Amino acid sequence: MVWVRAFRQERFPRARGSVGAARRFAGDTLADWGVRERWHDMRLCASELAANAVLHGAPTGRDFSIRLVRELHRVVIEIRDTGPGxxxxxxxxxxxxxxxxxxxxxxxxxxxxxxxxxxGKTAWVAFASG
Known part of the structure; x- marks a missing residue:
């Protein structure tokens, strides 16, 4: 069984500026949760997955979403878009x-x-966390 302690989700438009906004959202969420170990790696992964959604995933005029999940011993970051492939x-x-x-x-x-x-699809990463 997976114990979800907290989660946050946000939508962003398909725009280059949304990559930085998604990175800030991830960083702020992790900081609010007190996650400090591998904080930079998690932000970078959120940023890279968001960039992929903007450049290759989300169709023109559509949004993508980022969802962070704080489980008992890990953090999961998901980026979802509605594009093909x-x-x-x-x-x-x-x-x-x-x-x-x-x-x-x-x-x-x-x-x-x-x-x-x-x-579409959901690209996700997980990091072990105490």
Whole structure:
């Protein structure tokens, strides 16, 4: 059984400025919950997943959502959009200007996954937390 201690959710428009807003929302939520260990990694993962939703996931004119869940021994961050297709972790060349976001997310988080929803998908990460 999973014990959810708290959760917060917010929606953001498909706009570049929403990436920073989602990162701030995640950071503020984690700070409110007293989560300090790996705070920077969690914020970075929220930011990368939000950027992926803005650039590749959410259709024009649609929003994406971020949901943070504080469980007994972990924090889960979910980004949901309604766009088609599933994100793929790439092995990008070192000199490539982009394409390493999901690789970075997978490396930083304790768990990473993507759920294919009836409409769109949810990309999520989890971090062990005391």
């Amino acid at each position: 599933l994100p793929v972790v790439q092995c990008t060349a070192l000199d490539a200007p982009s394409g390493r976001g999901l690789w970075l997310v997978r490396e930083l988080a304790d768990e990473f996954g993507v759920v294919d929803e009836p409409v």
